[in-house]
Amino acid sequence: MSDTYTARPDGKRTSDHEPSGQGFPGQAKDMVRDVTAKASDLTDNVTRAAKDNAAQLGDAAVDMANSAKKKVEAAVSQRKSIGADYIGSIAQATGRAAHEFEAELPQAAHYIRQASEQIQGVADTVRERDVRELVGEVQDFARRQPTLFFGGAVVLGFAALRFLKSTAPTSSGNVQTSAFDARREG
Numbered sequence: 001m002s003d004t005y006t007a008r009p010d011g012k013r014t015s016d017h018e019p020s021g022q023g024f025p026g027q028a029k030d031m032v033r034d035v036t037a038k039a040s041d042l043t044d045n046v047t048r049a050a051k052d053n054a055a056q057l058g059d060a061a062v063d064m065a066n067s068a069k070k071k072v073e074a075a076v077s078q079r080k081s082i083g084a085d086y087i088g089s090i091a092q093a094t095g096r097a098a099h100e101f102e103a104e105l106p107q108a109a110h111y112i113r114q115a116s117e118q119i120q121g122v123a124d125t126v127r128e129r130d131v132r133e134l135v136g137e138v139q140d141f142a143r144r145q146p147t148l149f150f151g152g153a154v155v156l157g158f159a160a161l162r163f164l165k166s167t168a169p170t171s172s173g174n175v176q177t178s179a180f181d182a183r184r185e186g
Contacts, residue, residue: 076131084126091119094159100166115155 094116101109126134142149 080126080131080134084123087119087123087126090156090160091116091123093164094119094156096166097159097162100162112155112159115152115159119156 094112098109098112098116101112129137
């Protein structure tokens with residue numbers, strides 16, 4: 001590529017690519033403006049692309065979070081159902097324990113039966129309510145009535161122990177006796 005030069009009235013020469021009336025400083029300014037404009041356009045394009053990608057990434061993250069939330073909720077719901085069934089089985093065991101006490105201690109059997117009904121109510125509540133509500137209610141009850149909460153846990157433990165003892169399998173037809181039964185018989 002060859003440039004042709006022409007003489008100007010002031011004696012300086014200009015190139016065919018050089019706008020008339022501008023010298024090297026004018027060309028430099030034009031080039032700086034062009035480069036600045038192109039850089040600005042490029043920056044705008046990159047910014048737009050980044051915003052678009054960020055929006056897409058944000059949507060993908062929200063979708064992943066929603067999917068994870070649904071999976072956790074399903075797992076918690078399943079565990080809640082299993083827990084409600086377990087509490088229901090404790091209520092049944094407590095009812096059977098009340099039956100065991102009926103002959104020897106009818107008053108205790110009455111209270112154990114009431115406890116069994118309350119436990120069954122808890123099982124029904126667990127089935128019906130949200131996990132967050134349940135946790136909050138248990139915490140509130142334990143704060144308001146710590147003695148009753150602890151006492152209920154102890155009574156449930158004794159009732160469950162009695163039930164487990166009454167349903168313990170025997171080995172080879174021999175009846176298993178506990179140390180308590182041996183002292184009571186002896």
